[in-house]
Amino acid sequence: MTSGARAAAAVTLGVAAAAAVYAIAIERRAFRVRHEVVPVLAPGADPIRVLHLSDLHLAPWQSDKIAWVRSLAALKPDLIVDTGDNLGHVDALPALAEALMAFDGVPGVFVHGSNDYFAPTPKNPLRYLLGPSKGQTETAVPLDIDALEALLGDRLGWSSLNNAVAQLTINGSILEFMGTNDAHRGWDRLDRLPGLVDALRELDEDDTDDPAVMIGVTHAPYRRVLDAFTTQRADVIFAGHTHGGQVCVPGVGALITNCDLPRDRARGLSMWHHAHEASFLNVSAGIGTSIYAPVRFACPPEAVLVTLVGDDIGYS
Numbered sequence: 149m150t151s152g153a154r155a156a157a158a159v160t161l162g163v164a165a166a167a168a169v170y171a172i173a174i175e176r177r178a179f180r181v182r183h184e185v186v187p188v189l190a191p192g193a194d195p196i197r198v199l200h201l202s203d204l205h206l207a208p209w210q211s212d213k214i215a216w217v218r219s220l221a222a223l224k225p226d227l228i229v230d231t232g233d234n235l236g237h238v239d240a241l242p243a244l245a246e247a248l249m250a251f252d253g254v255p256g257v258f259v260h261g262s263n264d265y266f267a268p269t270p271k272n273p274l275r276y277l278l279g280p281s282k283g284q285t286e287t288a289v290p291l292d293i294d295a296l297e298a299l300l301g302d303r304l305g306w307s308s309l310n311n312a313v314a315q316l317t318i319n320g321s322i323l324e325f326m327g328t329n330d331a332h333r334g335w336d337r338l339d340r341l342p343g344l345v346d347a348l349r350e351l352d353e354d355d356t357d358d359p360a361v362m363i364g365v366t367h368a369p370y371r372r373v374l375d376a377f378t379t380q381r382a383d384v385i386f387a388g389h390t391h392g393g394q395v396c397v398p399g400v401g402a403l404i405t406n407c408d409l410p411r412d413r414a415r416g417l418s419m420w421h422h423a424h425e426a427s428f429l430n431v432s433a434g435i436g437t438s439i440y441a442p443v444r445f446a447c448p449p450e451a452v453l454v455t456l457v458g459d460d461i462g463y464s
Contacts, residue, residue, distance in 0.1 A: 176437055176444040179216045181223070184417045184454045186428050188383040190358035191460035194319040199225035199251075200452040202367075202388030203434025205236030205263060208243045213436060218250040223453055226318050228256030228306065231388035231432065232330065232367035233263040235291055236439055245299055255316055256306035259327045261367040261389060265293050268438045309365045311337040313348040321456075322360040324348055326380060332368035332389060332407060338376045345380050361456070369409045369431055375422040384428040384456070390414045392433025396446035415447070417454075430454055 189196065199220060206213060228251055234244055266288035300306045307314035309327025316323050326345055328336035349360075361384075364377030369387035377385050392415035393402025402414035415433040419426050435449045 170445070172443055175446075175448055176442055177212055178444075178448045179213070179435065180448055180450050181220070182416075182450050182452045184430060184452060185457055186384050186417070186430075186454055187457050187459040188361050188428065189321050189456050189458045191458045193321050193358070193458045195458075196318050196321060196323075196456040197224065197226045198229055198386075198454040198456060199223060199227070200229045200231065200386055200430060200432050200454055201435065202231040202432040203233040203261070203391060203436055204244070204247070205233055205268070205434075205436030205438055206240045206244050206247065207237040207439050208239050210236075210243070210436075214243055214247045217247040217435065217451075220451055221250040221254075225251070225254055225453070227316070227323075228254055228258075229363075229365060229386045230256060230258040230300070230306070231365060231386055232259050232261030233388065233434070233436075235264050235296065236268060236436055238267045238289055238291060241292065241295055241299065244296075245303070248299070248304060252304060255318065256300075256304060257309050257314060257316075257325050257327070257363075257365055258300050258306050259309050259365050259367050260293070260296075260330055262330045262333045263438075264296055265291055265330075267291055268440055270440050271438075311335075311340060311344075313344045315348060315351070315360070321358070324360045324362045325365060326362065326377065326382070327365040328367075328373055330367045331370040331373050336366070336370075336373055338372065341376055341380060364427065368407050369405075369413070369429070370407050371409065374409075374420050374427070374429065378420055378422040378425045378427045381425060382427040384430065384454075385420065386430050386432075386454075388432045388434050390431055390433070391437065391444075392431075392447040392450075394437060394441075394444055394447055398446050402447070415450075 310329040314325045362382045364382035364385040366373050366387050368389040390405045396402050402411045405414045417430050420429040433450045
């Protein structure tokens with residue numbers, strides 16, 4: 149190898165090492181709030197501030213993440229939408245309670261990801277770039293899902309949307325919700341969705357001319373789920389799971405979404421079209437990572453504040 153080649157190799161290794169240090173030590177802790185506005189409420193309706201939390205993958209020692217999540221209460225959300233994978237360690241539940249009890253008294257809805265049922269296991273991080281991950285529940289350590297649901301459902305009073313529906317009235321607007329359990333593990337029951345939604349709409353006794361706003365909630369945004377939600381006339385859909393790609397290439401974007409969602413939808417607000425219907429789709433890049441792949445590059449962790457407003461606002 150010539151001296152020039154050796155110098156080039158040394159520079160390349162140096163850049164790679166610097167990028168790795170940045171991805172592990174800096175960016176994965178560079179928490180931020182993304183702000184979106186979605187015009188789906190009736191004209192003149194009071195805005196609704198929705199805080200979308202996803203993929204905390206919380207471990208007991210992550211005090212910086214706990215403090216940051218607690219600080220989000222200062223945004224004064226009217227509603228919490230939690231799209232799962234809250235737990236990242238077998239002993240994480242007390243830490244999660246510390247983080248989320250900052251929102252005590254705020255209405256919310258939630259679904260689970262597979263990491264709420266099973267503790268993470270060591271994996272080759274490069275395997276993530278080769279395609280969607282495969283579940284190995286036979287070797288994974290089960291988590292206390294009953295205790296998690298007691299925290300979210302009983303202590304915080306949030307509604308489970310795991311293959312279920314719910315209705316809330318927030319700031320004078322009726323919000324209807326439909327959700328699925330983790331589609332990445334195939335636990336979604338889309339066959340039940342039409343009947344659940346029909347039953348929910350039959351219970352709507354609102355005597356105004358303003359229709360309820362329908363919100364779809366899922367952990368993993370597989371196309372089949374998004375299509376089903378859109379067919380059921382969801383106005384807006386919330387999802388997580390993708391980590392925004394977790395490792396992105398500047399100018400290129402996400403290399404993978406860990407599902408069949410197109411890479412250009414790995415994070416952010418977009419429109420999802422299906423069968424002549426359309427829904428707003430918000431995919432969160434998530435707040436955490438697996439403790440066995442603690443890396444983010446060109447994809448900082450985020451919570452999302454989605455403000456629902458009347459559809460009478462002007463857009464050019």
